[in-house]
Amino acid sequence: MTCDQLVRLVALSLMFCAAGAAGIVQGAQDFRRKASMLLKEEPKNPKCFAESKKDFACFWEEAEERAGSVDQYSFTYAYQNENSSMCPLEVLPAAGGKRLFICRLTRVQMFVQLDVQVYREGMQIHNRSLLIELLFLLDPPKNVTVSTMGHQGQLNVSWVPPSLKYMDDSMIYEVLYALADSHVGQVEAIQACSEMILRGLEAGTKYRVQVRVNLDGITYDGYWSAWSDPVFIETLPAELDPLIVSLTFIVSFILVLLCLAMLLSHQRFLIKKLWPVIPTPDSKFQGLFTVYGGDFQEWLGQTSGSIWLTSPFIVSEECPCPLEVLSELNLCPPLSSPPLPPKASKALTLVINEEMVLKKGLLDRESVDRVDSVQTNGWRTHHHDHWLLDRLREVQQHPVPSSQSSLLESQDTYITLSGNRRTEERHMEDSLEEALPLGVLFGSRKTPMSESHSDLGSVQQSSGSGNLSSQSSFEFPNHAWIAKDPGYTYMAVADSGVSMDYSPMSRADDMSKVVIYANDYKNEIPPHRRPFLVRQYPVHDDG
Amino acid sequence: MLRKTCRGLFVLLLLVLEWTRPGLPSPLRPICDLRVLNHFIQEARDAEVAMKLCREGCGLTEVVSVPQTTVNFDDWEKKNATEQAQEVQTGLWLLQQALSLLRTSMTNSELNSHIDNTIRNIHSITAVLRSLNFQEYTPPASTVGLEGTWRVSSAAELLQVHLNFLRGKVRLLLLDAQACQQDVS
Numbered sequence: 001m002t003c004d005q006l007v008r009l010v011a012l013s014l015m016f017c018a019a020g021a022a023g024i025v026q027g028a029q030d031f032r033r034k035a036s037m038l039l040k041e042e043p044k045n046p047k048c049f050a051e052s053k054k055d056f057a058c059f060w061e062e063a064e065e066r067a068g069s070v071d072q073y074s075f076t077y078a079y080q081n082e083n084s085s086m087c088p089l090e091v092l093p094a095a096g097g098k099r100l101f102i103c104r105l106t107r108v109q110m111f112v113q114l115d116v117q118v119y120r121e122g123m124q125i126h127n128r129s130l131l132i133e134l135l136f137l138l139d140p141p142k143n144v145t146v147s148t149m150g151h152q153g154q155l156n157v158s159w160v161p162p163s164l165k166y167m168d169d170s171m172i173y174e175v176l177y178a179l180a181d182s183h184v185g186q187v188e189a190i191q192a193c194s195e196m197i198l199r200g201l202e203a204g205t206k207y208r209v210q211v212r213v214n215l216d217g218i219t220y221d222g223y224w225s226a227w228s229d230p231v232f233i234e235t236l237p238a239e240l241d242p243l244i245v246s247l248t249f250i251v252s253f254i255l256v257l258l259c260l261a262m263l264l265s266h267q268r269f270l271i272k273k274l275w276p277v278i279p280t281p282d283s284k285f286q287g288l289f290t291v292y293g294g295d296f297q298e299w300l301g302q303t304s305g306s307i308w309l310t311s312p313f314i315v316s317e318e319c320p321c322p323l324e325v326l327s328e329l330n331l332c333p334p335l336s337s338p339p340l341p342p343k344a345s346k347a348l349t350l351v352i353n354e355e356m357v358l359k360k361g362l363l364d365r366e367s368v369d370r371v372d373s374v375q376t377n378g379w380r381t382h383h384h385d386h387w388l389l390d391r392l393r394e395v396q397q398h399p400v401p402s403s404q405s406s407l408l409e410s411q412d413t414y415i416t417l418s419g420n421r422r423t424e425e426r427h428m429e430d431s432l433e434e435a436l437p438l439g440v441l442f443g444s445r446k447t448p449m450s451e452s453h454s455d456l457g458s459v460q461q462s463s464g465s466g467n468l469s470s471q472s473s474f475e476f477p478n479h480a481w482i483a484k485d486p487g488y489t490y491m492a493v494a495d496s497g498v499s500m501d502y503s504p505m506s507r508a509d510d511m512s513k514v515v516i517y518a519n520d521y522k523n524e525i526p527p528h529r530r531p532f533l534v535r536q537y538p539v540h541d542d543g
Numbered sequence: 544m545l546r547k548t549c550r551g552l553f554v555l556l557l558l559v560l561e562w563t564r565p566g567l568p569s570p571l572r573p574i575c576d577l578r579v580l581n582h583f584i585q586e587a588r589d590a591e592v593a594m595k596l597c598r599e600g601c602g603l604t605e606v607v608s609v610p611q612t613t614v615n616f617d618d619w620e621k622k623n624a625t626e627q628a629q630e631v632q633t634g635l636w637l638l639q640q641a642l643s644l645l646r647t648s649m650t651n652s653e654l655n656s657h658i659d660n661t662i663r664n665i666h667s668i669t670a671v672l673r674s675l676n677f678q679e680y681t682p683p684a685s686t687v688g689l690e691g692t693w694r695v696s697s698a699a700e701l702l703q704v705h706l707n708f709l710r711g712k713v714r715l716l717l718l719d720a721q722a723c724q725q726d727v728s
Contacts, residue, residue: 111711112613
């Protein structure tokens, strides 16, 4: 043998030795890893596991300071109906200053009970009966492969199962998949199959996949293996499914068409709401803006007065006009007891009506004069007006004493009007109601009047059943002014034109005897009707 | 129309002849699904657990022979299919005898149902083996000194042996059955 051959032989030997040593070291590393798993999961001692159909190992752990030498321990085992045998022990240092005492059986028999005892210096320290086929601790699956297979949100996982004959259909697997940077993942289980499809994954995301194996526990059983080395893979990015895109487009198109149809069907309503027509007074004032550029005074001067007068916006009743309420003229001789004939009462009513109208006309004329001096011609030439005015002047010049005041203040008269003429009274009241659009005639009670007599503003309430829904300014001082001008009875009314519902107020001592007439401005008939009572109230003209 | 009628009549004739054909019964379809055996194994485990809890009225009156359940895969693979089948069939027969003896001496009604179920399962497994074309087994004249047997004296031991026998040798035999291998190929 030459030197070269010797050198080659030595080198090969060293290589084999190194490989063997590496294998031994690796084996030791693997054993330590499995032992650490069993130390956590198996409470019994000694802890035993089978890696294959031919390998079976038992071990126990002892602290360094308490452990003796390996010679102090003995490990015996005996299969059912067989003699016991001794198992040579080996020691392996473990983490945390511990020592592992290991027995590896060379002859493995399954489906038969195995009794194991451990002795230390003749004293039994561990004892256990077990079945080897129920204590498998397999290596994790190898060659774990993960691929996308062209499907979005899916991963295909495949692996090589442990090569154990007769056990393939008894193996179960767990696949762990989680986000690459997450510690929490999901686990999917599968039996007797070496591949799995993961679905429902996020698109374009990196995942970590691991697999472990165990036996199903029917024929064979054991512990879950360690997780395989992680495999990282990124799922396919999100893609727009053509079908989904087309369906989305069609649905959107249909919705747009529906919206357009709705808008077109409610076109007028929407235009009215969004772009309301701003009213302009152009149509009512012809030429005001087009000719005179909005100069109203100039337009008034150039146009005739008839336009202004015929304008519907100019309403005479909107102006406050003083209303003079006349006391009832004693056109007929005073009646002592007989009731007034209907004709007379009607005549009296008519006279009052005419006086009211006349006065109203006069007052209206005055108010119109204040605004414009155009329309008074028609009123002055009325013959009847002259006669009534004369009558009024006579009354003013010769006022009726308060004790013998107007006919209306006469108890008998009032009684006659109210008591015997009930049916006619209603008729009268209806006719009066029509004839006196603005007539306000009421008597007052003491109490309410005393409350409201100094009210210079609006009358908020009235006694009786009526409601005042508009503002009317009444000014009627107390009895003092009656003494001032006792013979004159008038009242100024400033009416805003809104609905008014008066109920007359009568004096407290006259309540039992006096029947009061209530003139409703809005032609509403109050529940209890009474003939009107004219009182002497000097009124300050607001106009 | 006439041709179709003739075809139908011809098919009907074949069916009738097939049903009425005299001769040997057709072979059973091989039962290769191991889930059947897994079901039997689970019932055997339930019976063993129940028997371990029994204290009275659940003992064997005499020592019985039971098959050895030990399986060494190297040794098992060295045997041929015939030897394996004979070993399994012998064991099933022994177990059936022992369980029948236990049934006669059992006074616990709850355990009686387990024993009856176990005996039925053994009959079913025998039928499965027959479906796999295994040779019919001829029982020996005497079981004393029979090779590959143990002697047990308690019901718990008997049911433990029964369970281990099903999980071991019976399952290995079914896994390697030629009839099932032919179906796969």
